[in-house]
Amino acid sequence: MRDVVIHPIDVLLKKRDGEELSTAEIEFVVGAVVRGNAREDSGETAGAVGETISDAQIGAFLMAVFERGLSLRELGDLTRAMRFSGETFDASVLETFTLDKHSTGGVGDKSSLLIAPVWAAAGMDGGSSVSVPMISGRSLGHTGGTLDKLETIPGFDSQLSLARMGEVLRECHAALVGQTPRLVPADRILYGMRDHTGTVESPFLICASIMSKKLAEDLRGLVLDVKVGSGAFMPTLERSKFLAELMVSTGESAGTKTVALLTAMDEPLGRFSGNWVEVWECVDIMQGRRHSMSADLIELSNALSGWGLFLAGRAESPEDGTALADEILRSGAAYAAWLRIVAAQGGDTSVFEDPAAFHKPKAMRVLRASRDGFLAGMDCKEIGWAVQRLGAGRARPGDPVSAHAGIESHAKIGDRVEAGQALFTLFSEDEALLEEPYRMLGGTVRIADHRPERQSLLREVVKAG
Amino acid sequence: MRDVVIHPIDVLLKKRDGEELSTAEIEFVVGAVVRGNAREDSGETAGAVGETISDAQIGAFLMAVFERGLSLRELGDLTRAMRFSGETFDASVLETFTLDKHSTGGVGDKSSLLIAPVWAAAGMDGGSSVSVPMISGRSLGHTGGTLDKLETIPGFDSQLSLARMGEVLRECHAALVGQTPRLVPADRILYGMRDHTGTVESPFLICASIMSKKLAEDLRGLVLDVKVGSGAFMPTLERSKFLAELMVSTGESAGTKTVALLTAMDEPLGRFSGNWVEVWECVDIMQGRRHSMSADLIELSNALSGWGLFLAGRAESPEDGTALADEILRSGAAYAAWLRIVAAQGGDTSVFEDPAAFHKPKAMRVLRASRDGFLAGMDCKEIGWAVQRLGAGRARPGDPVSAHAGIESHAKIGDRVEAGQALFTLFSEDEALLEEPYRMLGGTVRIADHRPERQSLLREVVKAG
Numbered sequence: 001m002r003d004v005v006i007h008p009i010d011v012l013l014k015k016r017d018g019e020e021l022s023t024a025e026i027e028f029v030v031g032a033v034v035r036g037n038a039r040e041d042s043g044e045t046a047g048a049v050g051e052t053i054s055d056a057q058i059g060a061f062l063m064a065v066f067e068r069g070l071s072l073r074e075l076g077d078l079t080r081a082m083r084f085s086g087e088t089f090d091a092s093v094l095e096t097f098t099l100d101k102h103s104t105g106g107v108g109d110k111s112s113l114l115i116a117p118v119w120a121a122a123g124m125d126g127g128s129s130v131s132v133p134m135i136s137g138r139s140l141g142h143t144g145g146t147l148d149k150l151e152t153i154p155g156f157d158s159q160l161s162l163a164r165m166g167e168v169l170r171e172c173h174a175a176l177v178g179q180t181p182r183l184v185p186a187d188r189i190l191y192g193m194r195d196h197t198g199t200v201e202s203p204f205l206i207c208a209s210i211m212s213k214k215l216a217e218d219l220r221g222l223v224l225d226v227k228v229g230s231g232a233f234m235p236t237l238e239r240s241k242f243l244a245e246l247m248v249s250t251g252e253s254a255g256t257k258t259v260a261l262l263t264a265m266d267e268p269l270g271r272f273s274g275n276w277v278e279v280w281e282c283v284d285i286m287q288g289r290r291h292s293m294s295a296d297l298i299e300l301s302n303a304l305s306g307w308g309l310f311l312a313g314r315a316e317s318p319e320d321g322t323a324l325a326d327e328i329l330r331s332g333a334a335y336a337a338w339l340r341i342v343a344a345q346g347g348d349t350s351v352f353e354d355p356a357a358f359h360k361p362k363a364m365r366v367l368r369a370s371r372d373g374f375l376a377g378m379d380c381k382e383i384g385w386a387v388q389r390l391g392a393g394r395a396r397p398g399d400p401v402s403a404h405a406g407i408e409s410h411a412k413i414g415d416r417v418e419a420g421q422a423l424f425t426l427f428s429e430d431e432a433l434l435e436e437p438y439r440m441l442g443g444t445v446r447i448a449d450h451r452p453e454r455q456s457l458l459r460e461v462v463k464a465g
Numbered sequence: 466m467r468d469v470v471i472h473p474i475d476v477l478l479k480k481r482d483g484e485e486l487s488t489a490e491i492e493f494v495v496g497a498v499v500r501g502n503a504r505e506d507s508g509e510t511a512g513a514v515g516e517t518i519s520d521a522q523i524g525a526f527l528m529a530v531f532e533r534g535l536s537l538r539e540l541g542d543l544t545r546a547m548r549f550s551g552e553t554f555d556a557s558v559l560e561t562f563t564l565d566k567h568s569t570g571g572v573g574d575k576s577s578l579l580i581a582p583v584w585a586a587a588g589m590d591g592g593s594s595v596s597v598p599m600i601s602g603r604s605l606g607h608t609g610g611t612l613d614k615l616e617t618i619p620g621f622d623s624q625l626s627l628a629r630m631g632e633v634l635r636e637c638h639a640a641l642v643g644q645t646p647r648l649v650p651a652d653r654i655l656y657g658m659r660d661h662t663g664t665v666e667s668p669f670l671i672c673a674s675i676m677s678k679k680l681a682e683d684l685r686g687l688v689l690d691v692k693v694g695s696g697a698f699m700p701t702l703e704r705s706k707f708l709a710e711l712m713v714s715t716g717e718s719a720g721t722k723t724v725a726l727l728t729a730m731d732e733p734l735g736r737f738s739g740n741w742v743e744v745w746e747c748v749d750i751m752q753g754r755r756h757s758m759s760a761d762l763i764e765l766s767n768a769l770s771g772w773g774l775f776l777a778g779r780a781e782s783p784e785d786g787t788a789l790a791d792e793i794l795r796s797g798a799a800y801a802a803w804l805r806i807v808a809a810q811g812g813d814t815s816v817f818e819d820p821a822a823f824h825k826p827k828a829m830r831v832l833r834a835s836r837d838g839f840l841a842g843m844d845c846k847e848i849g850w851a852v853q854r855l856g857a858g859r860a861r862p863g864d865p866v867s868a869h870a871g872i873e874s875h876a877k878i879g880d881r882v883e884a885g886q887a888l889f890t891l892f893s894e895d896e897a898l899l900e901e902p903y904r905m906l907g908g909t910v911r912i913a914d915h916r917p918e919r920q921s922l923l924r925e926v927v928k929a930g
Contacts (some may be wrong), residue, residue, distance in 0.1 A: 009662075009663055012528075012662060012663030016528065016532070016663050016664070024718045052522075054657050054661065055519065055520040055524065056520040056521060056523055056661065057524060057661060057662055058521055058524065058530070058661035059519075059520065059521030059522060059524030059525035059662075060524035060528040060664065061528075062530050063477075063481065063524070063525040063528035064528050064663075065482070065527075066481060067528070067529070067532040068532070172792060193521050196474060196521065197474075197521050197524075198474055198481050198529075199481070199525065199526035264826060296794060325620070347523065380806075409689030444661070
């Protein structure tokens with residue numbers, strides 16, 4: 001039997017005209033993208049290894065996929081080809097239920113820092129064992145990144161090899177690490193291309209990017225937090241739900257139990273938004289101190305944790321799982337797991353003894369309510385950008401971030417406020433960086449005469465079948 | 466006033482979402498494409514000259530235009546930006562009505578070799594003067610190229626500078642030349658990109674490509690021959706007509722009187738298909754010998770010539786123009802103009818004394834009818850490919866072509882044929898090249914029991930308003 005030769009031009013013509021690509025054609029594209037990049041890195045000339053694909057062809061392919069979309073079968077094939085484009089984690093030696101969560105990105109969303117310890121604690125108390133190979137990202141755009149938060153802990157090392165990650169998982173049942181250079185290289189290359197060809201917002205390409213990285217962790221369960229509202233990447237509930245459905249379908253068809261919660265991102269989640277301040281907030285909760293501003297964070301975290309415990313067979317229902325998660329938080333078991341995980345990754349746990357004292361911004365300013373009324377709303381994306389401009393986020397990949405920049409929220413949407421009352425405290429490590437974010441926050445916060453209708457935090461659950 | 470900075474990503478996002486681009490945005494893209502290419506040629510590094518556009522972005526842009534189309538305003542802007550991307554011909558010094566024709570490509574279509582001398586002859590006999598700055602292309606794919614035909618004439622030089630073209634025009638009222646390297650460079654670059662990104666078939670991009678080159682000739686009148694049928698690039702009448710409408714609109718909005726004739730391309734046009742054999746056929750006609758197989762060619766040529774004479778004000782109606790064109794052919798005036806043009810471009814006109822004798826194929830074969838009946842049809846594109854495989858066309862740009870390869874048609878669709886009667890004679894300069902085309906022709910010619918309905922050669926006229 002002769003191998004069928006696939007030409008990039010034929011793949012482009014099919015997708016351009018809305019036809020379905022074959023598995024072999026999708027595997028060819030992903031393979032050629034990675035091969036072309038490897039050749040570029042090594043200085044080899046094009047054409048040295050089999051059939052290649054040019055940058056112009058990749059750009060045209062991404063745009064054709066943007067315009068024409070993918071069938072679920074094509075999406076599954078693309079995700080799988082990307083997942084296996086480099087090294088992958090092999091969880092079989094752990095003999096546990098590997099479980100992870102992923103959020104599409106929000107402001108003040110530090111729930112991973114609570115969920116991982118909760119699941120790890122559940123994984124250590126016997127029964128059907130759970131482990132959490134959590135590979136996270138960095139802040140980009142208006143959203144924060146779990147790695148940036150963790151790295152404010154002195155000595156904390158997020159750059160573990162997959163082998164070392166396996167050791168930490170065996171010891172602690174969770175590891176909080178960054179992507180290795182060889183994990184899902186196709187996504188690294190394609191994401192860079194999407195970013196400058198105007199094809200980032202395709203739900204199909206977003207799904208393949210997220211799911212290829214998560215599935216490379218060899219997961220048996222995955223809980224997705226898909227944000228909706230003014231702080232979400234996806235502008236509408238309809239589009240967020242469509243993305244959630246694509247991700248659940250892709251996860252399930254890869255053999256991973258997958259559920260997506262559509263959750264509100266209309267205001268910063270919890271009390272703090274930034275880097276160290278978010279660790280501080282989580283440590284407070286795990287140590288048993290529940291600030292009133294953290295109520296929404298705890299509700300979200302418990303709901304996501306609960307679904308994971310249900311998927312792992314540790315709870316009879318998601319609701320039972322939620323109750324169990326809250327109990328694990330309250331009992332101190334999550335905090336104990338947290339200390340073990342941080343210590344295993346080289347972090348200095350003494351900073352958790354007085355997390356407020358470790359917070360050392362060099363400059364602060366308070367935004368106050370201009371009048372009496374009710375906090376009615378804000379553009380949450382604008383809040384995220386203000387946090388980024390304070391120094392907590394980065395303008396482009398590779399930029400350094402400030403450990404102690406951020407904001408504290410003093411009121412939630414629907415709260416009664418009085419003129420002069422503090423709404424936000426801004427922190428920065430540079431006085432000069434306060435002015436613009438202060439104006440941004442002041443410009444987007446709305447105070448109204450009447451209390452706005454309360455929106456629920458948990459909007460909808462998307463699951464298989 | 467500050468210059469508005471245009472970023473490629475913003476242009477991509479707009480076109481991707483089906484929004485209309487501004488004139489400045491379209492000019493930016495074309496400018497950046499040409500600048501980027503110039504930089505590449507000179508070895509400069511990217512970013513040295515203003516804002517650039519990457520290959521991936523050009524690929525994505527072309528695909529977005531393919532999928533979303535262009536408004537007539539955008540198409541006019543794209544055509545104009547391409548037209549002025551390099552040097553252009555300035556016809557103002559000629560003080561004549563500059564007139565040209567363009568065909569979307571066919572098999573055996575040598576009408577340019579008749580039309581240019583007819584118009585030149587009309588341009589020389591006083592009245593409102595006409596000149597024909599005809600910049601033609603070479604054979605590609607299944608279609609022939611006017612330059613390849615002309616260059617079978619010993620000494621004929623098609624590579625004139627625009628300045629030299631102006632001199633020939635002043636002397637002969639027509640010049641038959643190839644594209645200069647600096648004429649419409651944007652099309653050369655974009656065509657190469659379209660070819661390998663699967664975006665060739667966009668009617669908008671085809672229109673901009675054709676019209677930018679034609680309008681760079683500084684035309685006052687343009688007659689377009691848009692082919693329909695099995696030998697045409699566009700598969701359906703509907704799509705051919707849409708392309709014709711785009712081209713007429715684009716020409717008219719640039720101030721050029723433009724008309725398009727939709728004409729049949731269901732079988733090779735005229736008696737011969739190839740290179741020298743097509744010159745031979747035209748010389749026969751201009752010398753007053755009208756072979757029965759040339760009737761369709763003469764009909765087409767006179768119709769296109771007639772429309773041009775009408776646009777130029779040399780005839781009261783297209784029908785009068787057609788009659789005038791036929792008279793110019795019959796009177797010998799066209800042949801006299803032809804001899805002047807060829808001589809002015811260095812060609813040896815002695816070969817026209819006995820054009821049949823100059824035809825020197827090294828190998829021949831005759832395809833005969835397998836049975837009695839009527840010639841019912843053929844895939845005309847397949848005929849074109851057979852001619853190409855005989856050596857008359859090229860597999861890729863830059864390949865040499867054979868002067869004497871080609872075919873002679875001995876019957877037209879609808880003709881009564883008898884078993885054993887010659888249908889095609891194949892000519893090649895290499896015996897080994899006969900076999901495959903012989904099988905291709907034999908495989909595509911259909912003989913039926915009943916006479917097929919006659920189709921008209923001239924299907925429809927598309928004109929402004």
